Amino acid sequence: MTATDTPTRRGPGAATRLAARAGGGAVRLGLLLTALFWLVPTIGLLISSLRGPADISTSGWWRVFTDPAQLTLHNYTELMGNGTITHALLNSVLITVPVTVLVIVIGAMAGYAFAWLEFPGRDWLFLLLIGLLVVPIQVALIPVTKLYATFGIFGSLLGVILFHTAFGLPFAIFLLRNFFAEIPRELLEAGRLDGAGELRLFARVVVPLGGPAIASLAIFQFLWVWNDMLVALIFANSGSAPLTVALQEQTRQFGDNIDVLSSGAFLSMAIPLAVFFAFQRQFVSGITAGAVK
Template identity: 75%
Template sequence: MTTLQSAPATAALSPAPPARRSPGLLKRLAGRSTGGLVRLGLLIIALFWMVPTLGLLVSSLRKPLDIQASGWWSIFTAPASLTLHNYTSLLANPAISRSVANSIMITVPATLLVVIIGALAAYIFAWVEFPGRDVVFLIVVGLLVVPIQVALIPVTDLFAKVGIFGSIASVVLFHVAFGLPFAIFLLRNFFAQIPQELLEAARLDGAGELRLFTRVVLPLGGPAIASLAIFQFLWVWNDMLVALIFANSSAAPLTVALTEQTRQFGTNIDVLSSGAFLSMIIPLVVFFAFQRQFVSGLTAGALK
């Protein structure tokens, strides 16, 4: 009897559990952040963000008289008026077709050289010991803050003395010189995060520095290299200042050619819209192609 009577008394004296508080407004919003409502909102924002691009695409597929008569949104009531005549006329222009080839001949070498030289230099700064390594790396990082406008006149004089001013090689060399500091800074910080034990194990297996760089560092550095290639390609392809100064009329890229078209024909929106969309679609194709390499590089680095 004593034991049975003491149990309820003990239960009565024990404190009651605290009442659960209802989650606040911020917590409820955070809990719904992964729901369909937020995804719908992001989709709507993305659609609004794509409206100018859609308008540029539709304008590039319309006739000049239709562009002057109504807005691009009127195409939804008359979709049969779309035509590829603007693109055929644009590519039939020798200046435009030559400028597209010049853009490719400028952008591809400038991107490849920056990636290759930057990766080699980043590996040296990250894993090769030599006197003054940190000082030299700080100098390279300091070059990031140097604007290109400071070097335009001295480099122009240098290229004129060498005899390459006005050629594609002058534009490529200028982009490579100003793209290397960022490439070395980006890749060096990524390569430095590779476990040292992995490199030491490869050295014990007899791997030299070159084989270590190509077989170990480059596969693990795939994400950073893909990102650098995307950035460099977009910077060089969309550049107009450097090409406008260092390239003559026969070596001018697409950005300069479109600028000259604007000066010649002030209201030719059909030529400018198709040329602008052509100038935009090529970097997009390159971006999505490198995006696949970026994802594969992430997976390879995780597996290793």
């Protein structure tokens, strides 16, 4: 067979390319419709928070598309003037931010120790830590309540912060330890040869490389604590209750303050969404870290 007789490999035909494009377009359309379907409750809550109490009580939120004059910021003005809601919002910040910082700092240091430091019983302690991941919160409610009563911190912000920190650390240490263990040993050895101690290695090498995982953990922890109501209902009093508890108490007068509920519920959801989108790139990097070598 001569060179001229060699069969040439043809590319995909026009029909094949058209089918591939149509299939890709159908997938994108399906994903778009699914996303819009899941966003309908959020859109409805946003629109309801921008309507007056009379409009909310007499018609559905979709009526705003035929009567956009219903939209107003009066609900949010009233919300910011509600001392109970604003104080609860401040409590949510005072609980969520310290818990997130404590879990990240302690979890990162413990994760580095489990990954790269040699000490007696390290493997057994890590197995015990993994076992703590399956312990439900409900098991510890009564013992911790008695402990808090003994130390006089029951009903305070400190008690809620300590409880969330304690139950957030096992997952944080487990996640960061596995991520830090993937750091090349040569980088740490080079730092030790240059005279860097473990604390300096942790701050200058491990933390910058573990940024995506730390950002992912921060998002998870922030969302868990911000949206929690069970722990706050038990360990917080009226002066230290977060926004979730305040909104739950407002539902007892649902017919009289539906405007406060709608705007408060959307505000409670908007803040963690803003945090997620602010760290979205780091979150995706942390999720996909280690997937490709």
